[in-house]
Amino acid sequence: MAVDPHRQTSLHCLYYWAERNPEKLYLTQPYPDGTVEDITWKQAADQVSRMAAHINSLELPERSNIAILGKNSAHWILSDLAIWAAGHVSVPLYPTLNGEAAAYILEHSEAKLLFLGKLDGTADGWSDIKGHIPSDLPIISLPMSPRNDTPKWLDIIAEHEPAKPRLPDPDTLATIAYTSGSTGRPKGVMHSYRAMMSVADGLQQMFTASSDDRMLSYLPLAHVAERAAVETQSLYFGFHVYFANTLETFQQDLQRARPTLFFSVPRLWMKFYLGVNAKLPPRKQKLLFSIPFVRSMVKKKVLRQLGLDHCRAALTGAAPLSEEIITWYRNLGLELLEVYGMTENFGYSHASRPGQARIGYVGVTNPGVEHRIGDGDELQVRSPGMMLGYYRNEEKTTEDVTADGFLKTGDMGEINADGYLRITGRVKDLFKTSKGKYVVPVPIENRFNHPSVEVVCVAGANQPQPCLMLLLSEDVRGSLATGMSRDGLEQELTNELKAVNEGCEAHEKIAFVVLVKEPWTMENGMLTPTMKIKRNVIEDVYNRKMDEWFEQKKKVIWEF
Template sequence: MERDPQEMATIVYTSGSTGQPKGVMHSFNTFRVVGEIYSKILGFDQDDRCLSYLPLAHIYERMGVEIPSCYAGFKVFFAESLQTFPADLRRARPTGFLSVPRLWTKFESAVDAKIPKKKQRILFRIPIIGKKVKHKILIQLGLQDCRFAATGSAPLPPTTVEWYRSLGLELLEGYGMSEDFGISHVTRPGESKIGYVGRPNEGVEARIETSGEIVIKSPAGMMGYFKDPEKTAESFTADGFFKTGDMGEYDAQGKLRITGRIKELFKTSKGKYVAPVPIENRLGRSSNVEVACVGGANQPATHALILLSEDLRAALDKGADRQSVEQELMQAMEETNAELDPHEHLQFLVVVKDVWTIENEFLTPTMKIKRNVIEKHYADRTDGWYSQQQKVIWE
C-alpha cells in the first residue's frame, strides 16, 4: 500500500541521557531520506552484511541497519547476547559495522590483553609479519571483510581511532540525533579527521549560534514530539532550525567538532563554567577506565566518578594490588589536568563499586552515561568526598 510521504510512520524515543525520554515523530519521507543518503555515501548493495545488536527501537540501529538493509537488500545477522557477541561478530563477518565507543574500546582492550601495546608496536613495524598480525587481529574481531566501520553516539578517544587505523580499519565518525534520525553529519571515507564528526549530509543546513549551540535543519527532521506541542515549539529557532543542545565548531573544511553539551555545563564555586565531556574523554584514554562521569557543580574544584575496566575489576577481585592501580589512576588524573585550564582541574577520582549498566539505567541503550541518574545516585556522598582530601577514593 502506498503511503503519503508526510504521514507519520513511527515514534522513536530518545535515550533519556539528560532527562525524561521524548517521543519523536517521524514521517515515511524520513525513511526515504535515510536510505538514499547513506546508500549514496557508503555504497550499500545486496552483497553487504551487517550485524544487528543494539535495540531495534533505537535510532542508531534503525538508521544504520534497519533502513539501509531494507533499502539496499543486504543481509542482517543478529547477536544472541552480550556473552555471544564476539562469536556472533565472527560469524557475520560484516562488510559494514556500526558500533558505539564503549565496544570499540572493549575490542581494543581484549587485543591488548593478549598482545600488549609495546609488543604490538614492535610487530607492526616488521613489514611482512606486521601485516599478518594486523590481519589476524581483524579476523579475531570478525572485521576482516569490513570495508567501512562507523562510530557514533559519543566521542571515541583519539588513541583508539589511531589504533584501528593502524590495523587498516578507518573508523568513520558521525553525529546525529533522534530528532533528525541521525541525518546530520558524517565522515566520508578517506576524509577522517580525529575528533571531528564530518561534514553535513546532503540537504542538511547547520550553523553555530552566538551561544555556541549547533542548530540544524535536516530533510529527515522530526514532525514534532508526541503529544507535546509546547516542547516541540521550544526546540526550534524562529527560522525553523532544531536546537540540538550541543556545542561545536567547524574547521576550514566544514568538518564539525562537538565541544560539549549546553545542559551539561556546570559552575564550580569559583564561578567558572566547566564542560564535563572533554574531561571525560581525556580520562577515557586510560585503559584502566571503562567510563567516567565528571562533576563539581558549586564545589571548589571538579572530580570524576570512575568505573574501572571489566578486566581490572576482575583482577582486583582476585587480589591484584590496589596501590598500583591508585598510582596509575593518579597519573591519568595528572596527565588530564595538564591539558586543562586551572578552573577545570580534577581534585580527586572516585572508584565506584556499582557497575553502570543499561539494566540498572546508569547507561543508555547506546552505552552513554545517564548523567542525571548518576549525579542523583551519588549526591549525598559528594561533600564527604571533598572533605577527605585524597587523590583517589574507593567507594
C-alpha cells in the same frame, strides 16, 4: 541520487526485493537453543503480508499506534513492516526500560496493540515491565517472547492468507520514536517515511552500499541510530542482516556475520580494544607492529578474531571516542568514521567520509543538511530527516525547532573553515564550581584515557574543583577481586590525572579520581540504550559522597 520511485518507503523496499531477489537471504536469526533461522526476502514479505491480514481483522481505528517491545530480532523488523503494511504507526519501546517508563510510553502513545518480542528478564527490563502492561492491551507474541498466553506470530501467519499491503504515502507518519529520557520524560518523536528514507539516500552518496553488504544488528532497534543504520539501509539496499543472540555469544554472532558495514558506539569500541589488550598487551603490540614482515599478519589476525576483517566501513557515534582509540583502530587497518545525529532528525546530520576523516570532528554535513551555530554556541541543524514534531507536545516542538526549520540540538559545537563539526559538550552538561566558574565535562573526559578504564564521568557542581568518577573494565575488576595489587594501577591513574590536568584551565583541573564500585549499566539507569552516560542520574547517585571525598585529600579514591 534521488530515492528510487520503486523504493519510496521501507515497505515499498520489502516488496521490491521480494520480487527482484526472492530467494536471497535477508535475515539470519540465532536462537537460545543453538539453532539458526534464515529468512529470504520472499519469506519476509509473505510473513509481513499475513500478519497485516491479521491486524486488519482486528478492525483497529485508522492510523492506530502499535507498540513493539523486545530486543533485536528478525521478527522485530517484520513486526515493524507488518504494522506499516496494515496502514498503522509503529511505536518502539526500549527493552531496558523500567516498568514506569514503559507504562508512560504505552499510555502517552495511546497504543492499541503490542508486539512482544525477545525478552528474558535478565539483561532487560521485563521483570519490572510485565507488571505495568495494561491488562486490556492486546498482545501478539513474537518468537522468544516471555509470554505463552497470547496469540503467537507463527500461529497467526499460518492461519491467514497474505493481505495486499497498503503502500503508504512517503509524507505520512510512519513511527513515533521515544527518546531515551536521559533527562525528564521521554518525548515521542514523529517521523515520516520520507524522513526515514533520507538516511539511505544520503549514505548511498557517501558509502556506496549494495545488496552484497552484511550487517550485524545488536544495538537497540528502538533507537533511531540502529533503525537508520541497519533496518532502513538493509531494506533500501537489499543486504543481509544478522542478529546477535546474547552478550555471551556476541563474538560468535559477529564471526558468523563477518559484516562489511559495522556501526557501534564508543563503549563497545572500548570493550573490543580492552579485550585485545588483555590477550595481546600494548607493549607486545608495539613490538610486533614494528617488525615489517610480521605487522601485517598480526593486524589481520586481530581484525579476523574481532570478526571485522571484511569490514570496509566502520562507523562510531552516539558519544565521542578518544583520539587514542581511533588511532589504534586505524593503525590496525580499520578506519573508524565518526557520525553524528539526533533522534529528531533520524540520525541524519553529519558524517566523516572515508579518507577524509579528521580526529576530533564528527565530519561534515550529510547531503541536503545545513548547520549553523546559534546562541550559547548551540549547534542548529536542518535535515531531510527532520521530525514532524513531538507527539502530543506542540509546545516542546515550538521550543526545539526554529521558525526557519532548524533543530536546536542541545549540543555545543564549533564549525571550522572547511565545514567540519566538533562537538564540544552538551548545553545542559555545563556546571559551575563553588568559585562560580563553568566547567564543560566532555572535553576533559575525552582526554582521560587508560587501558584499564571503561568509562568516565566528570562531576563536581558547587564543589571547589571538578572530580572524575571512573569505571574499571570488567577484566580489571575481576583481577582486583582475586588479589591483584592496587599500587601499580593507582600510580598509573595518578600519572594520567596529572597529564590531563596539564591541559586544563585552573578552574577545570580535576581534584581527584574515584574508582566506583557499582557498574554503570542500562539496567540500573546510569547508561542510555546507546551506552552514553546519564550524567544527571550518576550525579544524583554520588553527590551525597562528594564532601567526604574532598575531605580525604587523595588523588585516587577507591569506593571498594
